[in-house]
Amino acid sequence: MTASLPQRESRAEIRLFRRHQHLVREGEAPGMIFCLEDGWACRYRSLSGGRRQITGLFLPGDYCEPQWLLGDRTKHPIVALTALRARGLPLAELAESPVAGSDAMTTMLSATLRIFNRQSEWIVALGRQNACERLCGLLCDIFERMRGAGRVFGNRCPMPLTQADLADLAGLTPVHVNRVLKQLRTRGVIELRARSLRVPDPERLRGMSLGLAPLP
Amino acid sequence: MTASLPQRESRAEIRLFRRHQHLVREGEAPGMIFCLEDGWACRYRSLSGGRRQITGLFLPGDYCEPQWLLGDRTKHPIVALTALRARGLPLAELAESPVAGSDAMTTMLSATLRIFNRQSEWIVALGRQNACERLCGLLCDIFERMRGAGRVFGNRCPMPLTQADLADLAGLTPVHVNRVLKQLRTRGVIELRARSLRVPDPERLRGMSLGLAPLP
DNA sequence: CGGAAGCTTGATATAAGTCAAGATCCGTGG
């Protein structure tokens, strides 16, 4: 695709990051939007007392911070959660060049709106759902997004997040994440081991995220 | 402003709502963006078991759901938190007509980005801050937004939310909101009564929202 | 002036956090 503009595509350089390496540091303005080719990343915020909350999760195929193209100035730090290969798309060129078959502005706008709506739902989860519901919803979202990226095979997909990562996503402690996952495993709702997630019955998992089948 | 287009402005009809009346119902597509001229509103989501989480608060002068102009299809219900006067701006016309001196698309895009960033920060609050920090942050945000709307006089602004509303915003129970507010009042951090909020020292309130001066 | 909505307070329950120790996994260097 976009074979007519090879010189532009060539400017989109591939960059590699180690786990825990920052793609963007606090307050930094990298001037580019990263597209993840492989590996996972997140945006987060640190608080006093060593607290950390992840505010956005980026999976393979996702654009990191597409709203930058729309004029947003805010910079959350972005860090690699796994070893990572990303394509850096310079903002200056993006404004005019096509991406994935349509103009970049349209692509980044729809990506931003998707994230916007995901954020709204996550506010609901953090505000009003218990630990079990939140983790079921989180795993369900991850599973469906991985399916959308064509990375689910036989109800199984890669899941490289540690329990500490899940805790920083779900607003819980790692210890409590561990206990809830144990319950979910015991009840056969998920299989989660060796950086791999299997969901025998995605509908059931979604149901549990909505509090329809509370654990006794 | 926009005196050159009187016939367009005339299409933006003023509508009145009672408290608890819906501007937009679940899944409804009203085809317009409301601009609040007076009164407060919110978007929210309901969960099983009567749980409710407010995902966005709209103050006088705010546009409700500006992202609709950008192509978003998602509809959260929007409800009036007070008696309300709003100007309904039909999406069909908005796309081309100017609003507040610049083109509507630009206005709604920047409003959307502001909400986007506010949502990110609220995820941090709900995930990693305790009840006191969350309420301080919430009251601080409200106070500063009201100041921006020119509605703060002598460190005091209208605050028509009930403790139940604050609970649905902060992901707490009304009873616990009551207890925390009592502490804040006792320590002189806020004065809150008769639908009016006074913040003698906004810096101090902001500091408490960041966990810098925990209550003993 | 009556009644509903909202606020306040106390007693008790519970989900989740904290602390601590051991077990397991896994990458790295010898």
Add this chain to the structure above:
DNA sequence: CCACGGATCTTGACTTATATCAAGCTTCCG
């Protein structure tokens, strides 16, 4: 290939922030 060491996971005992239940009080609107 193995051994080491740090990261990660697991589990138990105990604490705490917040929820729940219940009752009385206050405010304010019709």
